[in-house]
Amino acid sequence: MPVTTLSEGTPDKTRVEKRGDRELVVIRRFDAPVHLVYKAWADPALFRQWWVPRSYGMTLVSCEMDVRVGGTYRLEIGHASSDQPMAFFGTYIEVEPDCRIVWTNEESPDGAVTTVSFTEEDGGTEVSISNRFPTAEAMEQELASGACEGTAESLKQLEEFLQV
Structure with missing residues (x-):
């Protein structure tokens, strides 16, 4: 499967790769142990502190996450230009x-299946x-929506959050 690196426009520590015509992968290394990085993704109280890209002018209005097989999530993201938040929701498989x-990602028939993998390497x-x-x-x-840039910014915020 051909891999195309599309990292332009993303913070320097983030790689974006297009793997074939239906898979998009964003990769970043953190100087934190795997259990802390995983917890930042799995604990809604922590997740809400870093997920929404600050530069987008959005806020995480609500964050419900039941991170277990068969559990569900629902994120509502608000923006000053809209009176209705955007909802993102799905099921953990x-x-x-x-x-x-x-x-x-069930908010659209074109929703992807997202896999976040955590690999420990030399304490990071x-x-x-x-x-x-x-x-x-x-x-x-x-790709056209700018979502990769937003994800890269969120991961930069996660790095800052983990350093506190």
């Missing part, structure tokens, strides 16, 4: 503490976020 979280952690889309067109729409 695989959860392996300190290793992997897999969930569906590499996070790989793979989004597998149902069609090539859905992936191209994701």
